Each structure stands twice: as C-alpha cells, then as structure tokens.
Amino acid sequence: MEREMMKTSKRWMVLATLIGLFVPAAGAAPAPRLNILHIHADDHRPDGLRALGNPVLQTPNLDTLVERGMTFTRAYTMGSMVGAVCLPSRTMMLTGKSWLRIPGAREGDPERTQPRLLAAAGYETFHVGKGGNEYTVGIEAFEHNIVMDDRGRERRAGSSRRHADAVLKFLGERDRDRPFYIYMAPPVPHDPRSAEPQFHALYDPKEIPLSPAFMPLHPFDNGEMTVRDEKLAPWPRTPEDTRRQLADYYACITGLDYHAGRIFEALRKSGEWENTLVIFTGDNGLSLGEHGLFGKQNLYEFGGMHVPCVIAGPGVVHGRSEAFVYLMDLYPTLCEAAGAPVPDGCEGRSLWPILRGGDITIRETIYTAYKDCQRAVRDDRWKLIVYPKINYTQLFDLFEDPHELNNLAEDPAFAGHVEVMKHKLIEAQRLYGDDCPLSSANPAPMAWTPPAGQ
Structure with missing residues (x-):
C-alpha cells in the first residue's frame, strides 16, 4: 500500500509540473495569444x-x-x-x-x-x-x-x-x-x-x-x-x-x-x-x-x-x-x-x-499538375514533366540545371531515372486521386504555330 501511495504521489508531482508549464502563476498575466x-x-x-x-x-x-x-x-x-x-x-x-x-x-x-x-x-x-x-x-x-x-x-x-x-x-x-x-x-x-x-x-x-x-x-x-x-x-x-x-x-x-x-x-x-x-x-x-x-x-x-x-x-x-x-x-x-x-x-x-527548428521531412516528393495536359513530380534532385496529349517527357537534373534547359529524358543513359521518377509520379497520382493517363493512344502533334498577327 505504501509503495502504491508513493507511485501515486510521484504521478501527481509530474502532472503538477506539466501543468505549471502551461498555466500562469497566480496573479501573473496570461501570455498574449498570437x-x-x-x-x-x-x-x-x-x-x-x-x-x-x-x-x-x-x-x-x-x-x-x-x-x-x-x-x-x-x-x-x-x-x-x-x-x-x-x-x-x-x-x-x-x-x-x-x-x-x-x-x-x-x-x-x-x-x-x-x-x-x-x-x-x-x-x-x-x-x-x-x-x-x-x-x-x-x-x-x-x-x-x-x-x-x-x-x-x-x-x-x-x-x-x-x-x-x-x-x-x-x-x-x-x-x-x-x-x-x-x-x-x-x-x-x-x-x-x-x-x-x-x-x-x-x-x-x-x-x-x-x-x-x-x-x-x-x-x-x-x-x-x-x-x-x-x-x-x-x-x-x-x-x-x-x-x-x-x-x-x-x-x-x-x-x-x-x-x-x-x-x-x-x-x-x-x-x-x-x-x-x-x-x-x-x-x-x-x-x-x-x-x-x-x-x-x-x-x-x-x-x-x-x-x-x-x-x-x-x-x-x-x-x-x-x-x-x-x-x-x-x-x-x-x-x-x-x-x-x-x-x-x-x-x-x-x-x-x-x-521551431526541427530538421523534418514533410514529403519525399512534390507533385504538380495542370488540367489534363501536364503532370510533374520532383524530388531533391530530379524533375520529371509529362505531357500526356503529345506523349512527350522531360527530365531535368535540378542540381546542375536549375533553369531546366537540358532535357535528359531522351538520353539512354538516364532511362533508369525516367522510370524511377515516373513511378513516383504514378504514386503521387494515386495518393491525390488523379486518374489522368500519362500517355495518349492518338497523340496530338508536338509542333505548334503562334496565332497569326499576335
């Protein structure tokens, strides 16, 4: 019984200490809210x-x-x-x-x-x-x-x-x-x-x-x-x-x-x-x-x-x-x-x-999308953009190419990176309920001509 009373007493002491961290002392003004x-x-x-x-x-x-x-x-x-x-x-x-x-x-x-x-x-x-x-x-x-x-x-x-x-x-x-x-x-x-x-x-x-x-x-x-x-x-x-x-x-x-x-x-x-x-x-x-x-x-x-x-x-x-x-x-x-x-x-x-200063990972990737014509995913280094209507893909090394000028997707040496990033994109689509296909059976032409007179 004495041992149980000691345990109970310790619990109340801990609880009282925690409460003291958040409740101002008697007579003290409460901290203003943000x-x-x-x-x-x-x-x-x-x-x-x-x-x-x-x-x-x-x-x-x-x-x-x-x-x-x-x-x-x-x-x-x-x-x-x-x-x-x-x-x-x-x-x-x-x-x-x-x-x-x-x-x-x-x-x-x-x-x-x-x-x-x-x-x-x-x-x-x-x-x-x-x-x-x-x-x-x-x-x-x-x-x-x-x-x-x-x-x-x-x-x-x-x-x-x-x-x-x-x-x-x-x-x-x-x-x-x-x-x-x-x-x-x-x-x-x-x-x-x-x-x-x-x-x-x-x-x-x-x-x-x-x-x-x-x-x-x-x-x-x-x-x-x-x-x-x-x-x-x-x-x-x-x-x-x-x-x-x-x-x-x-x-x-x-x-x-x-x-x-x-x-x-x-x-x-x-x-x-x-x-x-x-x-x-x-x-x-x-x-x-x-x-x-x-x-x-x-x-x-x-x-x-x-x-x-x-x-x-x-x-x-x-x-x-x-x-x-x-x-x-x-x-x-x-x-x-x-x-x-x-x-x-x-x-x-x-x-x-x-x-508050923690080194916390919120997400492993960022997924972005526009209508049914553009999908992208990036991780710390790599960025993949897919254009489903024309069956075109871009891969950028953002460490070396932050302005996205050198598309690596068509270089066979980076085929593995394309597949890894495409898997990450598909996973992000699943997470956010995006059922847009990433390719078209009958793709539109890639080339375009600006409107005349504009």
Missing part, C-alpha cells in the same frame, strides 16, 4: 523579393521577414483544372484540401474554412482582397470581408495602398480583447501591372536582365499555348518587350512592399509587432519569358506552381528550409498557431516542427 497577418500576393514568383535571390528588386520591408523568419524555398501550389490557377490555389489554402478534392468557389462548409476555425478559437478575422478567382465561401466566412478587385490600370496602380489603408483602419478599430487574423490578398503584381509612378521610376527596362531561360518561342505544344496570359506578349517574344514587362512587374512588387511596410510600422508602434506571426506567400508563380512563356499554366520551376513562402514571428527560428511544402499546409499551421482544432480530412501538414 496575432496573425497573412499577406498573399497574386502571381508572385518564388524569386520575387531581393532577399529571395533577385538583386534587381527593391523590397526592404518584406526582406525583413526573410532576415528574421523561416523561408521555404520549395513551396508550391499543387495544381489547377482551370487557367485561373489562383482559384484552386486559394481554395486549397483556405480548406486544407488537395486540388482534385476542393469544393467549387461557392460550395463547401464555411465552418471548415480557415477563418471560421480561427474565429471559433477566439480570433477577430478580417479579409481584404480580390473577389474574382477567389474561394468565395472562404472569404465570405471572415467576420469582416472587404472585396477590392481594382480592375483596370488606374485602379490597379493604387491597389496596394488601398489594401494597406483598409488593414490599418481595421487595426485602429478592432476589438482589443481578441487576437486578430488578417488575410490581405491584393491583386498585385497580377496584370495589368500598374503601380504608383514613384515605383515605376525605380526600374529602367533597359537595365533589367533577362532570365537565362528566356526563349522567343516555347519549343513544343504544352497543351495551353494560347491561354489569355500567353497573349500578353507578342510572338516571338522579344527582349525589349520582356524587359518592359519585368520592369512593370518589379514596380508592382516594390509598391506592395512599401505599403506592407506601413502595416509593419503600425504594428511596431502599437506594440503588437513582437506578438504577430507574419506570413508572406504568393498564390502561384509566373513565367516572364522563361521557355518562351508568359503565364502560370506550366509546370517549370519558374512557372506556375512554385511560390514564395516566408513565415516570421514569435517561436519561429531564422533559416531556410528545403522541405517540400504546399500552400494547403498553411491551414493546419495557422490552426496550430491559434490553438484551433484541425478538422478530420485535412490533407495539409503543419509546418510548426520546421518553424
């Missing part, structure tokens, strides 16, 4: 900050997130069944579901969306951003929802400023007894690429370097050669037009950075900066002359699915992670930050083990 600020850019390339590797860009404010937080260099949106890649991308992010399992824009249970989960955990939720090609149920689930599409060049020029103004107004009027979750998602730097004049003045097109992967024409038909985005530049692509488009794109990013800085400064002045988790992401990437392409409807690394992802704030270590992550991973990550339960069926994976 605020969350998520800035989600539209068509933002994975190298779209100076601190992410583009020395031409001027982005001093967003660079501070990279300098003090965790940068995920291998972040992606999974895929799209439509040309507007941003729609499924944003839906995956707000629901934690993969691309073929997400609801339609006006479908799904609002109680399972990110804002409702955080609201149930005590957060005041605020959204300002575009309404077109967005998950409507998701943004309407915010307690405060302001739609700013800012269509047209004149409206778009002031879009970043208006979005920041709306956030600053909310911060000044919000309920101070609750933590906040802000989702600011302006239609920037998406075309029309128009910023305030002072930001355009920073970039002389003649001084803008082209990508090493710039080409006048894409060498074959990838299944989506004349989608709207591809018509934003003439065929063949010219260095002069491409530099001009890059200069405009950079001006829009610098404008977004400047106005993000206004929000950061307001949080510092209010004393809330040190208690705010800040996330910067893009909904999809964008080609700007690489491989002769000008859209996000492709699976190259500097194409449609590779995105920036930077997270900074309390509890987040500084560094860079090469873990394979998807935007849908933000769903459980923010739930964990807010102390909200993650619903059953969530396919995203929390990034907190990495944010």
